[in-house]
Amino acid sequence: MSQAPALPSAVEAAAEIRAGRLSSEKLVRSCLERIAQREPEVQAWAWIDAEQALAQARARDRETPRSPLHGIPVGIKDVIDTCDMPTGYGSPIYANHQPAADAACVAQIRELGGVILGKAVSTEFATRHPNKTRNPHRLTQTPGGSSSGSAAAVADGMVPLALGTQTSSSVIRPAAYCGVVGYKPSFGLINRAGMKFLSESLDTIGVLSRTVADAALLATQLAGIPWTPPGAAMARPPRIAVCRTPYWAAADASVQSSLIETAARLKAAGAALVELELPAMFAGMNHLQVAISAYEFYRALSHERIRHPDLLSASLSARIAAGGRVSRAEYEAALVDTARCRAWIADAFAGFDLIIAPSAPSEAPELSNTGEPTFGLMWTLLQLPCLTLPCGTGATGLPLGLQVIAAAGCDPDLYAGAGWIEHQLAR
């Protein structure tokens, strides 16, 4: 990656803006300069208009700050509608499509004083088929998907914050591959009106950022959770469950040793560690996620599969066809099994504050695919809040992530715990 970006974090920048030492316009200009320099190689943006972004920034600079997000530029994954920027859902079917309205979260960001910088590249309908974005750490590698542009733009210092979406592992995986923070909230935390649905019982809007506090800042403002600026350490180090998951064998040696070594490091820093062995029923969770999501996206993408089959990728067409073969009975059976796993994990959290687990099976693979969602599927289906932190590098020197998971609905505990881990990893 060409020299480390100088962009401040969103929390830092917002404080400077509030203090009158930084203008939103200046901040947005620094983003646009970085984009001008790097976009030809990284290709993180589906659509961006410098003048439109600057006009928003200047308007914000004329106001009293509206919120702790005031003046901060945010990238929006291109499966989320914007009323003044085209929204292509990562598909040629929607080339130049202009929605009539902002998605709820976009309208809220504007209301909070944020600047909508542009639309970040998504894979095709937020599924696995890659789009044009490249990993800023090594341009021959994937940034991961489906929030490819959001992760790459944040990693490259083009924008401090971006919205992504996750149905399988589409926030956690690209964040891990790009060496940034990726936060998938508890199911339902960020309102989904105006996003392109893929699997409505799983789709979750999340945040890409460079710090835990930045991710928390944006999510709390959208959900109406009181915002506590970071700084105060946790009263005590967290109780952490180390979870290899039923998919441990899919993780390469660097990922396995990273988790084990990080756990030891956190223990040395004072965390109480336990091993979390999941019962046998969890071994089927990735299959449950695939069945549930396939049943749903066969239906959600009905218009596209019926009217525009020739404009769908071969891989998506195959997945849709598989979804059409999932019966209602299989779907309902998968929901019953899922409920059982959710209940088990809710009880298990009595014994610890956080789980740590791999974020992805390896470093970022080559551009021809967006990598495997292996370590995201289960946690998404469990509806738990998850956050990946950059955590060292793999065999070829690309970033690895550490996934931190809290109990359902306990997103503020995740911010505190992941913030503590972030602090330890930075030492």
Add this chain to the structure above:
Amino acid sequence: MSQAPALPSAVEAAAEIRAGRLSSEKLVRSCLERIAQREPEVQAWAWIDAEQALAQARARDRETPRSPLHGIPVGIKDVIDTCDMPTGYGSPIYANHQPAADAACVAQIRELGGVILGKAVSTEFATRHPNKTRNPHRLTQTPGGSSSGSAAAVADGMVPLALGTQTSSSVIRPAAYCGVVGYKPSFGLINRAGMKFLSESLDTIGVLSRTVADAALLATQLAGIPWTPPGAAMARPPRIAVCRTPYWAAADASVQSSLIETAARLKAAGAALVELELPAMFAGMNHLQVAISAYEFYRALSHERIRHPDLLSASLSARIAAGGRVSRAEYEAALVDTARCRAWIADAFAGFDLIIAPSAPSEAPELSNTGEPTFGLMWTLLQLPCLTLPCGTGATGLPLGLQVIAAAGCDPDLYAGAGWIEHQLAR
């Protein structure tokens, strides 16, 4: 209402079409004739184009039947997107708005061989503020809301089937007021991609029809549930719990006596009857529904409340403002209380097959409002499948409904049980 409509049920018409004794074109023509005659008074349609409907019907008549729905016209509530018909969401903000794609359920209906007849009037964003539709039984009275046009069109014999949506009581109430069947499935049965969201944890797409079998036909086809044509009686009469609900005092004398007398009649027909007294915690459920929905629609309607406050009705503006005052903590507490009630009712269903309860507090009130959702809120929040059947008349001779409720996910049991009750009420 001007003379009883001659329109056959969807199940009957589809059988005639399959047998070659009826064409879709002829069926659609009879709908269009009724509409031409009655629409100036009833005003059930936000948009309809006779030629476009007939063109679809003729295309279906050239094909081998695709499904048990082949050739059947369906009205679509105007909060559900259509790619070839404008979709106004019941609001002047979206006058002449043309979506780029069909909602999932609309695309599926076309795939099944159904004919999209037109867009049925919705109240403003499917909330309570009335639109132009009038009750076909008495034009001075409301058809109910928010699925006003869907219920009125079906009641008036303009179309055998229509899609509605329910967040509070927006399928059950208008169906009861208009004297038709209204079916709100278990949460999540019909895919919601492409509908205008109001409250994503409650919004449910449902069906208006004149028979239980018709409602079941459309829903099962969309969800992929095997379709069993009606006719075979239930093996045994159902076990029915009579539930006055905590809101009994809100029901007028005619509604109260209708429920009690109907219960006696069903008992005489062989049903095993029990009284279901809900625990005290259920008395707060309507308040929980209001808190949860308000928190969500404050967010879901962000674009509209921020950009077009002058185009929102005063009543919706007030409800949105109230939603902005529901804190995340209150919202989450309401979800916890709701989960407790869901668990209780799931267990309670061990003792009976169905619940019967009032559908609405009274006959249809005057046009100035769409009536009270009192008897819908709780069941919607519980995510249970509900169906209202026409059940006699109230003090001034307008229709009353009987609400039949089954356990979550047990929609086929609801079809069977409500079909049995429908049969008894017709004797």
